[in-house]
Amino acid sequence: MxxxxxxxxxxxxxxxxxxxxxxxxxxxxxxxxxxxxxxxxxxxxxxxxxxxxxxxxxxxxxxxxxxxxxxxxxxxxxxxxxxxxxxxxxxxDVGIRPDPFDLALAVSGDLPPELLRGYLLDRIAALRAHASRFDHERDRRWPDQSPTDDLIVEHATMRVHTEIAWHEKVLATVERLAGTAHRETGDTPRPEATSTD
Structure with a gap:
Protein backbone atom coordinates (compact mmCIF):
# COMPACT_ATOMS: atom_id res chain seq x y z
CA MET A 1 0.00 0.00 0.00
CA ASP A 93 -3.55 -4.54 7.02
CA VAL A 94 -2.01 -4.82 10.47
CA GLY A 95 1.28 -3.06 9.78
CA ILE A 96 3.68 -4.10 12.51
CA ARG A 97 6.88 -4.10 10.51
CA PRO A 98 10.11 -5.71 11.74
CA ASP A 99 12.64 -3.13 12.88
CA PRO A 100 16.12 -3.62 11.34
CA PHE A 101 17.53 -2.71 14.76
CA ASP A 102 16.33 -6.09 16.09
CA LEU A 103 18.33 -7.95 13.46
CA ALA A 104 21.39 -5.80 14.13
CA LEU A 105 21.03 -6.45 17.86
CA ALA A 106 20.84 -10.20 17.21
CA VAL A 107 24.26 -10.12 15.51
CA SER A 108 25.91 -7.70 17.94
CA GLY A 109 27.13 -10.11 20.60
CA ASP A 110 30.72 -9.25 19.74
CA LEU A 111 30.32 -5.53 20.46
CA PRO A 112 31.92 -4.11 23.58
CA PRO A 113 29.25 -3.08 26.12
CA GLU A 114 30.21 0.61 25.96
CA LEU A 115 29.73 0.70 22.17
CA LEU A 116 26.33 -1.00 22.32
CA ARG A 117 25.38 1.32 25.19
CA GLY A 118 26.33 4.32 23.02
CA TYR A 119 24.10 3.15 20.16
CA LEU A 120 21.20 2.64 22.55
CA LEU A 121 21.64 6.01 24.23
CA ASP A 122 21.71 7.72 20.81
CA ARG A 123 18.53 5.92 19.77
CA ILE A 124 16.79 6.74 23.05
CA ALA A 125 17.73 10.42 22.64
CA ALA A 126 16.32 10.43 19.08
CA LEU A 127 13.13 8.70 20.23
CA ARG A 128 12.71 11.17 23.09
CA ALA A 129 13.05 14.01 20.58
CA HIS A 130 10.25 12.42 18.53
CA ALA A 131 8.14 12.01 21.67
CA SER A 132 8.69 15.65 22.59
CA ARG A 133 7.59 16.73 19.12
CA PHE A 134 4.46 14.57 19.32
CA ASP A 135 3.65 15.98 22.76
CA HIS A 136 4.09 19.51 21.41
CA GLU A 137 1.92 18.79 18.36
CA ARG A 138 -0.79 17.28 20.54
CA ASP A 139 -1.01 20.57 22.46
CA ARG A 140 -1.09 22.66 19.28
CA ARG A 141 -4.25 22.61 17.16
CA TRP A 142 -4.22 23.01 13.39
CA PRO A 143 -6.96 24.15 11.00
CA ASP A 144 -9.91 21.75 10.79
CA GLN A 145 -8.41 19.40 13.41
CA SER A 146 -10.93 16.65 14.13
CA PRO A 147 -11.31 14.00 16.83
CA THR A 148 -9.82 11.55 14.32
CA ASP A 149 -6.72 13.74 14.03
CA ASP A 150 -6.42 13.75 17.83
CA LEU A 151 -6.56 9.94 17.89
CA ILE A 152 -3.92 9.66 15.15
CA VAL A 153 -1.47 11.88 17.05
CA GLU A 154 -2.22 9.92 20.24
CA HIS A 155 -1.50 6.64 18.42
CA ALA A 156 1.86 7.94 17.17
CA THR A 157 2.70 9.23 20.65
CA MET A 158 1.88 5.92 22.34
CA ARG A 159 4.01 4.02 19.81
CA VAL A 160 7.09 6.17 20.36
CA HIS A 161 6.76 5.97 24.16
CA THR A 162 6.59 2.17 23.90
CA GLU A 163 9.76 2.22 21.78
CA ILE A 164 11.52 4.32 24.42
CA ALA A 165 10.50 1.89 27.18
CA TRP A 166 11.78 -1.11 25.19
CA HIS A 167 15.10 0.56 24.37
CA GLU A 168 15.57 1.41 28.05
CA LYS A 169 14.95 -2.26 28.89
CA VAL A 170 17.63 -3.32 26.39
CA LEU A 171 19.98 -0.68 27.82
CA ALA A 172 19.54 -2.21 31.28
CA THR A 173 20.73 -5.59 29.94
CA VAL A 174 23.80 -4.38 28.00
CA GLU A 175 26.28 -6.06 30.35
CA ARG A 176 24.51 -9.43 29.94
CA LEU A 177 24.34 -9.04 26.16
CA ALA A 178 28.04 -8.27 25.78
CA GLY A 179 30.13 -11.19 24.66
CA THR A 180 27.14 -13.40 23.84
CA ALA A 181 28.63 -14.23 20.42
CA HIS A 182 31.34 -16.32 22.08
CA ARG A 183 28.95 -18.04 24.50
CA GLU A 184 26.34 -18.87 21.85
CA THR A 185 28.82 -20.44 19.43
CA GLY A 186 30.82 -22.18 22.12
CA ASP A 187 33.90 -20.25 21.03
CA THR A 188 36.11 -19.27 23.87
CA PRO A 189 39.29 -17.36 23.46
CA ARG A 190 42.16 -19.89 23.46
CA PRO A 191 45.34 -19.21 25.33
CA GLU A 192 48.31 -18.76 23.07
CA ALA A 193 50.39 -21.89 22.59
CA THR A 194 53.55 -21.93 24.63
CA SER A 195 56.78 -23.43 23.37
CA THR A 196 58.26 -26.40 25.28
CA ASP A 197 61.75 -26.18 23.79
Missing amino acids: NPTRLFILGALSKRGPMHGHQLRRDARLDRAELWSQVKPGSLYGALHRLEAEGLIRPLRTERDGALPARTVYEITPEGDRELKALRDEALS
Whole structure:
Protein backbone atom coordinates (compact mmCIF):
# COMPACT_ATOMS: atom_id res chain seq x y z
CA MET A 1 0.00 0.00 0.00
CA ASN A 2 1.40 3.34 -1.08
CA PRO A 3 0.62 6.02 1.55
CA THR A 4 1.43 8.93 -0.79
CA ARG A 5 -1.16 7.73 -3.31
CA LEU A 6 -3.70 7.32 -0.53
CA PHE A 7 -2.95 10.82 0.80
CA ILE A 8 -3.30 12.54 -2.61
CA LEU A 9 -6.41 10.70 -3.70
CA GLY A 10 -7.97 11.15 -0.26
CA ALA A 11 -7.22 14.88 -0.22
CA LEU A 12 -8.65 15.43 -3.71
CA SER A 13 -11.74 13.42 -2.83
CA LYS A 14 -12.30 15.21 0.48
CA ARG A 15 -11.32 18.79 -0.37
CA GLY A 16 -11.92 18.94 -4.12
CA PRO A 17 -9.57 20.00 -6.93
CA MET A 18 -6.11 21.25 -5.87
CA HIS A 19 -2.69 21.92 -7.30
CA GLY A 20 0.54 20.39 -6.01
CA HIS A 21 1.43 23.36 -3.83
CA GLN A 22 -1.93 23.15 -2.03
CA LEU A 23 -1.45 19.41 -1.46
CA ARG A 24 2.03 20.05 -0.10
CA ARG A 25 0.74 22.77 2.20
CA ASP A 26 -2.04 20.47 3.44
CA ALA A 27 0.52 17.73 4.14
CA ARG A 28 2.52 20.20 6.23
CA LEU A 29 -0.57 21.55 8.03
CA ASP A 30 -1.80 18.03 8.76
CA ARG A 31 1.76 17.14 9.85
CA ALA A 32 1.50 14.02 7.71
CA GLU A 33 5.22 13.25 8.10
CA LEU A 34 4.66 12.72 11.84
CA TRP A 35 2.06 10.00 11.56
CA SER A 36 2.52 8.58 8.05
CA GLN A 37 5.22 7.87 5.50
CA VAL A 38 4.06 10.77 3.33
CA LYS A 39 6.86 13.21 2.58
CA PRO A 40 5.69 16.57 1.17
CA GLY A 41 8.58 16.59 -1.32
CA SER A 42 7.39 13.34 -2.91
CA LEU A 43 3.96 14.68 -3.85
CA TYR A 44 4.85 16.26 -7.21
CA GLY A 45 6.29 13.07 -8.67
CA ALA A 46 3.31 11.11 -7.37
CA LEU A 47 0.90 13.58 -9.03
CA HIS A 48 2.50 12.92 -12.43
CA ARG A 49 2.32 9.13 -11.91
CA LEU A 50 -1.33 9.30 -10.84
CA GLU A 51 -2.14 11.42 -13.89
CA ALA A 52 -0.35 8.96 -16.19
CA GLU A 53 -2.44 6.15 -14.69
CA GLY A 54 -5.70 8.06 -15.23
CA LEU A 55 -6.43 8.30 -11.49
CA ILE A 56 -6.40 12.11 -11.55
CA ARG A 57 -6.72 14.58 -14.41
CA PRO A 58 -5.75 18.22 -14.97
CA LEU A 59 -8.74 20.49 -14.56
CA ARG A 60 -7.20 23.89 -15.25
CA THR A 61 -4.01 25.94 -14.93
CA GLU A 62 -3.81 28.83 -12.48
CA ARG A 63 -1.28 31.64 -12.25
CA ASP A 64 -1.11 33.94 -9.24
CA GLY A 65 0.86 37.10 -9.96
CA ALA A 66 4.52 36.37 -10.73
CA LEU A 67 4.30 32.80 -9.40
CA PRO A 68 4.70 29.95 -11.89
CA ALA A 69 1.59 28.45 -13.47
CA ARG A 70 0.11 25.61 -11.41
CA THR A 71 -1.95 22.70 -12.68
CA VAL A 72 -5.09 22.00 -10.67
CA TYR A 73 -6.01 18.31 -10.52
CA GLU A 74 -9.22 16.49 -9.79
CA ILE A 75 -9.81 12.84 -8.96
CA THR A 76 -11.31 10.67 -11.72
CA PRO A 77 -13.90 7.90 -11.24
CA GLU A 78 -11.04 5.39 -11.61
CA GLY A 79 -9.12 7.34 -8.97
CA ASP A 80 -12.12 7.14 -6.66
CA ARG A 81 -12.17 3.34 -7.07
CA GLU A 82 -8.41 3.23 -6.38
CA LEU A 83 -8.90 5.39 -3.28
CA LYS A 84 -11.48 2.96 -1.90
CA ALA A 85 -9.20 -0.03 -2.62
CA LEU A 86 -6.19 1.65 -0.98
CA ARG A 87 -8.26 2.70 2.03
CA ASP A 88 -9.68 -0.80 2.46
CA GLU A 89 -6.18 -2.29 2.21
CA ALA A 90 -4.76 0.15 4.77
CA LEU A 91 -7.64 -0.38 7.21
CA SER A 92 -7.33 -4.17 6.93
CA ASP A 93 -3.55 -4.54 7.02
CA VAL A 94 -2.01 -4.82 10.47
CA GLY A 95 1.28 -3.06 9.78
CA ILE A 96 3.68 -4.10 12.51
CA ARG A 97 6.88 -4.10 10.51
CA PRO A 98 10.11 -5.71 11.74
CA ASP A 99 12.64 -3.13 12.88
CA PRO A 100 16.12 -3.62 11.34
CA PHE A 101 17.53 -2.71 14.76
CA ASP A 102 16.33 -6.09 16.09
CA LEU A 103 18.33 -7.95 13.46
CA ALA A 104 21.39 -5.80 14.13
CA LEU A 105 21.03 -6.45 17.86
CA ALA A 106 20.84 -10.20 17.21
CA VAL A 107 24.26 -10.12 15.51
CA SER A 108 25.91 -7.70 17.94
CA GLY A 109 27.13 -10.11 20.60
CA ASP A 110 30.72 -9.25 19.74
CA LEU A 111 30.32 -5.53 20.46
CA PRO A 112 31.92 -4.11 23.58
CA PRO A 113 29.25 -3.08 26.12
CA GLU A 114 30.21 0.61 25.96
CA LEU A 115 29.73 0.70 22.17
CA LEU A 116 26.33 -1.00 22.32
CA ARG A 117 25.38 1.32 25.19
CA GLY A 118 26.33 4.32 23.02
CA TYR A 119 24.10 3.15 20.16
CA LEU A 120 21.20 2.64 22.55
CA LEU A 121 21.64 6.01 24.23
CA ASP A 122 21.71 7.72 20.81
CA ARG A 123 18.53 5.92 19.77
CA ILE A 124 16.79 6.74 23.05
CA ALA A 125 17.73 10.42 22.64
CA ALA A 126 16.32 10.43 19.08
CA LEU A 127 13.13 8.70 20.23
CA ARG A 128 12.71 11.17 23.09
CA ALA A 129 13.05 14.01 20.58
CA HIS A 130 10.25 12.42 18.53
CA ALA A 131 8.14 12.01 21.67
CA SER A 132 8.69 15.65 22.59
CA ARG A 133 7.59 16.73 19.12
CA PHE A 134 4.46 14.57 19.32
CA ASP A 135 3.65 15.98 22.76
CA HIS A 136 4.09 19.51 21.41
CA GLU A 137 1.92 18.79 18.36
CA ARG A 138 -0.79 17.28 20.54
CA ASP A 139 -1.01 20.57 22.46
CA ARG A 140 -1.09 22.66 19.28
CA ARG A 141 -4.25 22.61 17.16
CA TRP A 142 -4.22 23.01 13.39
CA PRO A 143 -6.96 24.15 11.00
CA ASP A 144 -9.91 21.75 10.79
CA GLN A 145 -8.41 19.40 13.41
CA SER A 146 -10.93 16.65 14.13
CA PRO A 147 -11.31 14.00 16.83
CA THR A 148 -9.82 11.55 14.32
CA ASP A 149 -6.72 13.74 14.03
CA ASP A 150 -6.42 13.75 17.83
CA LEU A 151 -6.56 9.94 17.89
CA ILE A 152 -3.92 9.66 15.15
CA VAL A 153 -1.47 11.88 17.05
CA GLU A 154 -2.22 9.92 20.24
CA HIS A 155 -1.50 6.64 18.42
CA ALA A 156 1.86 7.94 17.17
CA THR A 157 2.70 9.23 20.65
CA MET A 158 1.88 5.92 22.34
CA ARG A 159 4.01 4.02 19.81
CA VAL A 160 7.09 6.17 20.36
CA HIS A 161 6.76 5.97 24.16
CA THR A 162 6.59 2.17 23.90
CA GLU A 163 9.76 2.22 21.78
CA ILE A 164 11.52 4.32 24.42
CA ALA A 165 10.50 1.89 27.18
CA TRP A 166 11.78 -1.11 25.19
CA HIS A 167 15.10 0.56 24.37
CA GLU A 168 15.57 1.41 28.05
CA LYS A 169 14.95 -2.26 28.89
CA VAL A 170 17.63 -3.32 26.39
CA LEU A 171 19.98 -0.68 27.82
CA ALA A 172 19.54 -2.21 31.28
CA THR A 173 20.73 -5.59 29.94
CA VAL A 174 23.80 -4.38 28.00
CA GLU A 175 26.28 -6.06 30.35
CA ARG A 176 24.51 -9.43 29.94
CA LEU A 177 24.34 -9.04 26.16
CA ALA A 178 28.04 -8.27 25.78
CA GLY A 179 30.13 -11.19 24.66
CA THR A 180 27.14 -13.40 23.84
CA ALA A 181 28.63 -14.23 20.42
CA HIS A 182 31.34 -16.32 22.08
CA ARG A 183 28.95 -18.04 24.50
CA GLU A 184 26.34 -18.87 21.85
CA THR A 185 28.82 -20.44 19.43
CA GLY A 186 30.82 -22.18 22.12
CA ASP A 187 33.90 -20.25 21.03
CA THR A 188 36.11 -19.27 23.87
CA PRO A 189 39.29 -17.36 23.46
CA ARG A 190 42.16 -19.89 23.46
CA PRO A 191 45.34 -19.21 25.33
CA GLU A 192 48.31 -18.76 23.07
CA ALA A 193 50.39 -21.89 22.59
CA THR A 194 53.55 -21.93 24.63
CA SER A 195 56.78 -23.43 23.37
CA THR A 196 58.26 -26.40 25.28
CA ASP A 197 61.75 -26.18 23.79
